[in-house]
Amino acid sequence: MFNNTFLTQISSFLPSAVSVVSQYQQGLWQDQEKRQGILIFFASAFLVSIPVFFQAPLVRVFPWLSLVSTLVWVYFGLKLRLQPKTYLWGDIIIGFSWSWLCGSIYWGWLRWTPAIHIPIEAIGLPFALWGIWRGWGLIGNYFYLGSLLGTAITDLYFYIVGLIPYWKEIMDTDPTLVKPILQGAIAQVNTVWGISWAILLANILLGISLYALQKRKLHHLAFAGAVLSTIFTDGLFLVAAYFGVGA
Secondary structure, three states: OHHHHHHHHHHHHHHHHHHHHHHHHHHHHHHHHHHHHHHHHHHHHHHHHHHHHHHHHHHHHHHHHHHHHHHHHHHHHHHHHHHOOHHHHHHHHHHHHHHHHHHHHHHHHHHHOOOOOOOOOOHHHHHHHHHHHHHOOOOHHHHHHHHHHHHHHHHHHHHHHHHHHHHHHHHHOOOOHHHHHHHHHHHHHHHHHHHHHHHHHHHHHHHHHHHHHHEEEEEHHHHHHHHHHHHHHHHHHHHHHHHHHHH
């Protein structure tokens, strides 16, 4: 009798215990996923700023070094992808390597021709779209798409506000003599037309980012981080230009 009662209690307890453990593991996984999402978002935002503040000065002096270092990024990304614990970071670095490659080509040898900036930056677009279609490297490919979209919106602003002539002048002028050109560009931005378009395009980028954030998938978070970082990076660049003019 005792054994039967005991076994009955155990048999009734086990499903409840398994359910509790399952719920706990699910909650733990959800917390882990949230942590991964936050890290992926901020990693994307950080990686977008690297070409602007690190690659740009490097590529002007050592364009071949910047171009060849793309292979280092690719190797590093593939290496990280081999391990389950670092797979996500390898994935995003592979996507970043496309941005680095395109930036090396354009800013190293073609920076005097703004018209081909986006076509060069979009070299990796067919591969990214193919990867998304195949379900391969979603985090890296979505990061690249977000970075490309942010770059395209920034270029659109340059065309609308009339900053392209200043772009050409800066690229053709000695870096020590660009201050008067920057002053003209800042004056062009600091108008009702320039400010209005800056607010409009920034809100478009913000809206796209918030929409992607609602999806809550890791690749959507990578996309949102890259797009949203464009606003922040452009803002820092504008502040740096103001300080450069005032210096």
